[in-house]
């Protein structure tokens with residue numbers, strides 16, 4: 360056997376055997392890793408509970424519509440003291456009314472807060488400090504999205520605005536809220552990220568995916584800092600949820616998501632509130648999202664292929680969906 364034939368056979372065998380061995384190894388250790396993960400989750404649950412939303416001070420950003428509005432209703436149902444924030448106070452007033460009259464909340468206040476404005480955030484924290492002296496649960500939900508390929512974005516400030524609202528808005532509010540979160544027992548921070556950060560291969564969402572990936576980095580790191588204070592961070596990664604987000608996309612001609620199979624916002628909110636109470640480290644929505652979480656980092660090319668074929672079909676290129 361010549362040297363070159365030997366080399367080519369070895370290369371072929373190695374390229375075949377390596378992925379196969381990796382796959383067999385991966386599949387055989389999977390049950391052990393699964394059980395180890397369950398154990399870690401159980402330990403965290405033990406430390407973080409008992410905890411219920413009843414009489415807890417819950418602050419929700421972006422509570423004027425969509426997921427934030429439904430989170431307000433779900434927390435109201437569970438007896439929380441609600442502090443609802445957004446820029447549209449007329450919409451917030453409607454949500455407040457429904458929380459009281461339909462869902463039985465006894466303490467609800469609304470606050471005009473643009474999460475990108477330091478002065479609004481300072482005022483909110485001062486008010487909460489004066490009235491409740493603590494925050495039991497901070498829900499970081501305010502967000503905006505986009506819908507254009509980067510080359511079609513006319514003004515780069517769109518990308519900066521998305522980072523400002525989705526990332527810096529949530530990070531800044533958390534920074535200022537920390538002293539009040541520390542005053543509560545076993546307090547929670549719930550971050551509404553997106554599957555766009557679990558499988559960030561979605562076209563026309565560059566700035567959005569970046570902002571949601573940034574949230575993950577920031578809050579995963581923060582969790583390690585805050586465990587000593589018994590503050591539990593839950594990051595939720597919803598898939599496509601039927602809300603007003605299509606109407607609010609930044610840009611001149613944004614392409615929307617097909618909502619025909621979208622999850623109803625109230626269903627999404629229920630899962631998030633339940634995960635918050637149980638202090639799940641993360642809540643990944645949809646079977647595809649769960650699969651992506653496993654494939655991420657191990658089989659990136661396969662995940663990219665799946666994302667391309669699945670997600671691209673969900674984006675309307677020709678028309679706007681309602």
Ligand SMILES: NC(=O)c1ccc[n+]([C@@H]2O[C@H](COP(=O)([O-])OP(=O)(O)OC[C@H]3O[C@@H](n4cnc5c(N)ncnc54)[C@H](OP(=O)(O)O)[C@@H]3O)[C@@H](O)[C@H]2O)c1
Pocket residue numbers: 420421422423424425426427444445446447448450472473474475500501502503504524551552553554596597598599600601602603604605607
């Ligand atoms: N819908 C989906 O398919 C989906 C999927 C995954 C993740 N998410 C995430 O879920 C969160 C809620 O979105 P949604 O789908 O419920 O959309 P939505 O109905 O458009 O709600 C967005 C909320 O954010 C608030 N907001 C926007 N800019 C703000 C600012 N500068 N300061 C304060 N509040 C601001 C809006 O209130 P005002 O305009 O009154 O300020 C509104 O209440 C977002 O973070 C979004 O990225 C949504």
